[in-house]
Amino acid sequence: MSILPSGGPRLLLRQLREVMAEGAGGQARLDKIVRMIAANMVAEVCSIYLVTEADVLELFATEGLNPGAVHKTRLKMGEGLVGMIAETASPLNLSDAASHPKFAYRPETGEDPYRSLLGVPVLRAGRTLGVLVVQNRTHRHYTEDEVEALEIIATVLAEVIASGEFSVEDSLAFRRRMGPVHLHASGLADGIAVGEAVLHEPRIEIRQIIAEDVEAETGRLEAAISDLRASVDRMLHEIEFNVGSESRDVLEAYRMFAHDRGWLRRLREAVVTGLTAEAAVERVQNETRARMLRSRDPYWRERLHDLEDLANRLLRHLTGDVETAAQAALPENAIIIARSMGGAELLDYDRKRVKGVVVEDGTPVSHVAIIARALDIPMVGRAERALERVEPGDLVALDGETGELHFRPSPEIVKVFDEKLALRAQRRAQFHALRDEPAVTLDGTEIALNINAGLLVDLPNLSETGADGIGLFRTELQFMVAPTMPRLAAQAELYKRVLDEAGPRPVTFRTLDLGGDKILPYAPQRLESNPALGWRALRIGLDRPALMRYQLRALLRAAGGRELRVMFPMVAEVAEFVAARELLHKEMARAQARGQPLPVMLKVGVMIEVPSIVWQLDQLLPICDFVSVGSNDLMQFFFAVDRSNPRLTDRYDLLSPPLLKMLHQLVLKCETLGVPIGLCGEMAGRPLEAMALVGIGFRAISMPPASVGPVKLMVRSLHAGELQTVMEGLYDLPDHSVRAQLAAFAAERNIPI
Ligand code: PEP
Ligand code: MG
Secondary structure (H helix, E strand, O other): OOOOOOOHHHHHHHHHHHHHHOOOOHHHHHHHHHHHHHHHOOOOEEEEEEEEEOOEEEEEEEEOOOHHHOOOOEEEOOOHHHHHHHHHOOOEEEOOHHHOOOOOOOHHHOOOOOOEEEEEEEEEOOEEEEEEEEEEOOOOOOOHHHHHHHHHHHHHHHHHHHOOOOOHHHHHHHHHHOOOEEEEOEEEEOOEEEEEEEEOOOOOOOOOOEOOOHHHHHHHHHHHHHHHHHHHHHHHHHHOOOOOOOOHHHHHHHHHHHOOHHHHHHHHHHHHOOEOHHHHHHHHHHHHHHHHHHOOOHHHHHHHHHHHHHHHHHHHHHHOOOOOOOOOOOOOOEEEEEOOOOHHHHHOOOOOOEEEEEEOOOOOOOHHHHHHHHOOOOEEEOOOOHHHHOOOOOEEEEEOOOOEEEEOOOHHHHHHHHHHHHHHHHHHHHHHHOOOOOOEOOOOOEOEEEEEEOOHHHOHHHHHHOOOEEEEEEOHHHHHHOOOOOOHHHHHHHHHHHHHHHOOOOEEEEOOOOEOOEOOOOOOOOOOOOHHHOOOOHHHHHHOHHHHHHHHHHHHHHOOOOEEEEEEOOOOOHHHHHHHHHHHHHHHHHHHHOOOOOOOEEEEEEEEOOHHHHHHHHHHHHHOOEEEEOHHHHHHHHOOOOOOOHHHOOOOOOOOHHHHHHHHHHHHHHHHHOOOEEEOOHHHHOHHHHHHHHHHOOOEEEEOHHHHHHHHHHHHOOOHHHHHHHHHOOOOOOOOOOHHHHHHHHHHOOOOO
């Protein structure tokens, strides 16, 4: 005897639709649903368990078991067969349930007589909402078709539960299920934020689950699949000429899935059973997700991201929802949640409304983190499975310093965060009071504190922080946020406004530092296996001198009659600097020949971020006006550690003897040859690291604007000479890091770090 209903799942789905159309309360509807499934599937028992609190499954409705057990029988995730189905997110098909080692007997349910059991998870968007079970008295093995039928019903149930189709008590239960979640993520941009979750890639709402007309649904699915294939092919074609946000690998994976017979067959079958095309995509995706997550092969787990994206694209083709989160109306206090995000994508958002950012990957020196700090938006990264645990509109609290992240926090936690916010406001006021005070150590050493900038929105920070100048103006940011390549006039206009705003304070413009992870959506891209070591920054500038000369022309035009400071990124050898400077001289000569006003003073500098140049200082320093250490890249190349790989973030420490020793030797060399040296990597923005830099001998550093206050406070409490002596004893230690020694030095002297 089959438990399949005589009319197949379609009949059952039709009946389900009728039940849902009735105006009955949630519990009554659930009771009806289990009765209906049991009757139609010739099962003696049908039960629904829902996850009510973090990791607890509660019996919500049953036909066949003791009704008194409803809302009483509870199992932890992983406990008993039901808990196991929920935990593994996969079906369980047993002809003799009681003999399974996981079987947990619950006398109150009266399930003794039932031998066989088929249970399927109720899944939605990668989460287990509950478990749907049927049981029979006889020893029987349910067929594949029967498993499939129950899974389809579970898909419908999942949508019903999630869309709040149940009445208050059930949706309350659903919300309880989505109880508070606390994650220890990594702090990427300092600050506290409490706000409303906005998904960077919005989930697509499925409005109708059960098909009215199967033929029509099949037609919609086929049309959407062919649109999808065409769009993937188009993207692949375009990538030959243009940079897209997707790399070729990802697109190739898309194409593979878009033509995968198994995937397409399952989609078609799901529609034939009576689901709408959208619900079919969701259902097949749930099943595939569960299967891929069980796979131990990291390749498959990685591919899951691609398949999820593809399924989302297919849903977009079906629903016509094309708006991105950045284009949609944002709440006043949005916290953007993303799997991963590029710097330019963050800049797409309305900055005033974005109060925080959460990414599942991310490192402190990834560009999105740098931009978050530049915009003073608190951000946390490495938030594991964040997207699975949050719903749009959920309350989110995050601490960008400690990495604490809360979804749906309790009022007590919100209070703690509000207090933190108030404390920060107080500290800000304290920093603000220091704004016009000099950054001078207790023993009278002046330290120039500059800010890093790159966009017009950064400029007010100069006066707000009381910084001495702009130590690093990342000119590529203008290129990254523009829809097309900024023209000469637009470049010159930006530089001019920067210089106007800065007034007497020096601004160091860095020429375009593109490539690596700084990609332009409109420029040609060559795929590289090691982009960080690839065709980037000055390498592009020297190979494409027209691009570089345009920028230099714009800088000269903006700085006519004023001082101009230009520095070149990623200089690996003196010859590169000489070639770059030559282009600048050509532009100077051109401007002069045209009678344009020239800068009254021109200073040309070099970023020290590729280790090789450190061994050519004797040749470099006599011919350049200043150098600035780019500690983000220098660290990356020094330790051979990809700055954008979250797995390696904690592997090496900036405060390690070899790195500090190299910096120290660099400073000594610059002192000997009389060339000013600064540092403009993220390292300068953290008070303890900044303290070490002062100890090494740096007298000018450049940092994210929000760091100026805390660093100034540190400087003003420090005895630089004493630290310098202490540090002499640290350079040659065999230690992994001297962080502890430096922190102890600060603690003993009450230096705020
Ligand atoms: C650096 O590498 O330290 C730096 C300041 O430049 P960017 O972070 O823009 O590469
Ligand atoms: Mg760099």
